[in-house]
Amino acid sequence: MPKYRLLSLEELKELEKEFIDYLVVNGITADDWGKIKDEDSSKAAQIIELFSDVVFEGIMRKVKFLELRTRSELKVFQCLADKLVLVGMSAEPNQEVDFTNPDFVKNAMVEPPSGLKVYTSEKPYEDKREIELFKIIQAGGVIVDDRLFKSLCMALSA
Template sequence: MKYRRLRTDELEELQPEFVRFLAANQVTAEDWEKLKANDAGKAEQLIALFSDIVFDKVLSGVEYLEYKAPQDLKTFRFLEDKAVMNGLRVEGETSMDLTQNQSVEQLMQQLQLSGASLKLYSAEKKYTKTKEMEAFLLMEAGALISKDGALYKALESLKK
């Protein structure tokens, strides 16, 4: 297994796709029930294979990820040979929480009232594993997929 087995709730969400996967592998609903009852190892192998297929498909399309902590925001862009990270850290005492869905105006107001400051930082990393595995590991640590990369692009524009 390349990644991890899909959790039960994830499998339930992908039930139609899993049924198609089983059908493509010539496993009928009746066969599946027999497998689960009589050959749990084979059933787990099929789930593992399906899990890898799902993760491969999702991860191959990932270009941007975001990781938010109360005082630190990291955005990632996955290029062909490396990942680029742009981050924003709150320095100093403040009640500012970057995980909350607040407007920029609200965040700036909190920042001004507290006397804290923002620090923009960035880094690049050449892949030591596949691009997909690097993205997977970040996602397992709490990063979320960003469809449009707007936050990454906003931080990128501040670097200029």
């Protein structure tokens, strides 16, 4: 069972060169791989599973910020080595907002509508850092840069 998820066929095709390098590093020649695929599909699946984990582990290690948006709430996470720092913005119930609309967020940062709450919190990782970040991405989180995080922090201090 993979630690993250299996790469899709499309993703594997995009990473063909990296996959070949992975096979070579693990002592598997092109002929060996062809044989494994034809004669031992479970071993082939295991190799793809391990490669998938290597790929996702590498991506997750580089993540510094994640963003998670719903219509009524925006969360931006700073992903430190030992904890997540969250800065968020949420609307009061029944307020007409849409944080999934980039223009709304841009305008809200310049002129925040009344009823928006900006908040912050932090928590240590309960699981391995990379696993927790992957779970946020699987829940709709997106890897982003630090701009929105910094803007929300400035809104908190204003």
